Amino acid sequence: MNIAVIGGGAAGLTAAGSAKGANVVLFEHTEKIGKKIYITGKGRCNFTNVCDNQTFLQNVVTNAPFLRSALSKFTPYDAMELLNANGCATKTERGRRAFPLSDKASDVTKALRKYAESNGAEIRTDCRIADITKTADGFIIYSLDTSTRTKQTEKFDAVIMCTGGISYSVTGSDGSSYGLIEKLGHAVISGKPSLVELYVKERMSEAEGLTLKNVAVRADGIKPIFGDMMITDNGVSGPIILTLSAYAARRDFPYNISVDFKPAMTAEELDARILRDFGAQLNKQFKNALDLLLPKSIIPYIINRSGISSARQVNSITKSERRRLAELIKNFGLTVVGNAGLERAVVTNGGVDVKQIDPKTMQSRITAGLYFGGEVLDVDALTGGYNFHIALATGYVAGTSAAEQTHD
Known part of the structure; x- marks a missing residue:
């Protein structure tokens, strides 16, 4: 079964790694993966907050109930275990904030890349999605390699959208996927700056x-x-x-x-x-x-x-x-x-309307085979590792759910 993951940030890499047994292609339209990870936590990457689910949800500002299932399936301890298992030792500091032991955000990116590639995921950078068409039994993705100007048309059984919000657009989170998402039947709530x-x-x-x-x-x-x-x-x-x-x-x-x-x-x-x-x-x-x-x-x-x-x-x-x-x-x-403004906001308030998404699987309630993860969702939280963990947890659920669905 073939799964396309759109977006090479924390959610996309986690989705690619958790879609076990599927043939995964991850598309990233900038020149490298994890660009927003590199600036998270002032370059140290506060990747989660080691607290219970109730405390976590108290720190979610928008649509906290939507995350209950995802947090039960992928906890802060799971986040630490995932990174540790893929070569990034971790530590916990004041306020229960978890960081890589090295204090280098690049080590988190390397670990998530290793996690994705250990599942056989193919990672393509400089690869922009021109269009996505829903078919009776899957999706057709039209992509453009922006470095070689090569166009490609491929068929996938499922698509996971992990394209981020619209804050810090230089990292690739520029909202360019919103039109594709709306074409596939989803409402996108306009983005506003948050944590700014x-x-x-x-x-x-x-x-x-x-x-x-x-x-x-x-x-x-x-x-x-x-x-x-x-x-x-x-x-x-x-x-x-x-x-x-x-x-x-x-x-x-x-x-x-x-x-x-x-x-x-x-x-x-x-x-x-x-x-x-x-x-x-x-x-x-x-x-x-x-x-x-x-x-x-x-x-x-x-x-x-x-x-x-x-x-x-x-x-x-x-x-x-x-x-x-x-x-x-x-x-x-x-x-x-x-x-x-959005260029200096830590996260985006707004995104894909979560009422149209099944919180247990991250699958669209409108378009079968379409999944979502990360900041593209209309979910945001306070500082302290919560937003990064939301990306990891929703990416994990989207990846595991898509793989299970396509194997049925």
């Missing part, structure tokens, strides 16, 4: 590059998110902002968020802390009296919004002014006017 820097109207150039530790960010309809954030030239970034961007991926701009610089304190506790600080430096000017409470570069922006003159002595600041200051520190509003 947010642009805000209120620029804070004096604080650019500042990392704020242990703060919280809030937005309407989203639970407070705690952790670290960074001030950038265009707005805000860092772990909690990337998380917020995932939950807010489909919101229209502008929308409002607020930063709590002291989430461990109530407003009353913060007011008491400010009162103590002021009491210890009664003759200081307001602009010099917040150094013990806040990073120096953010203070001018707090003062500007407080309505209190920076030159006033703290012994003249009233109780009500001090209370308003505490509220401001706990609710520093920002207006999100955009984001860094």
Whole structure:
């Protein structure tokens, strides 16, 4: 039986390796496989998160229930075992994040390639799919070798689409497969940037590059998110902002968020802390009296919004002014006017509508013999190895299911 895998990323390589006993051809339209793998985890490749299924699903932002079956069939331990068995030793770090022992993403790519080739998969790079036609008993694929300009027409019993999303298009995830997928009967939900820097109207150039530790960010309809954030030239970034961007991926701009610089304190506790600080430096000017409470570069922006003159002595600041200051520190509003876009987003929010896919097999409910895996699906998660594991798990299920189906 012949199976075509379209896309040479994590999902495609895993699908090719797991389609045991089938004749597999993997088509990759760029010059090498695994291009997005090389930039994952800043080149270290955080390939999974070693947690239970419930915890994993809590970190999936879009269509988490769809992944229950795939996660039960391919766990984080299975991911580590697969890589270890194919020459890539692994380790687990803080936050249950798993990496190759070497800290080299290229070792993950090599292991997945070995896994695919151990199943006899033929890997073709520089090979673009021009068209796919469904026939009564399979598919006809029309491909073009972009290096030799050679055209080829081949018949396959099943096709597994692992063509990625539309973030970081330089890696090959450019959305060029969406037209083929729609032609085969599937709805594609438009892609939006997820896990991405947010642009805000209120620029804070004096604080650019500042990392704020242990703060919280809030937005309407989203639970407070705690952790670290960074001030950038265009707005805000860092772990909690990337998380917020995932939950807010489909919101229209502008929308409002607020930063709590002291989430461990109530407003009353913060007011008491400010009162103590002021009491210890009664003759200081307001602009010099917040150094013990806040990073120096953010203070001018707090003062500007407080309505209190920076030159006033703290012994003249009233109780009500001090209370308003505490509220401001706990609710520093920002207006999100955009984001860094798909070219800088870690993943895509959007893709093939999962309602049209059987979650137990990754097979289309519309077109028999057509399977899907990875970021091409309308499924995305937070940072921490979750998105990469989704690619591995859905690719594995698609590959095993396609091989079983074609052998029936």
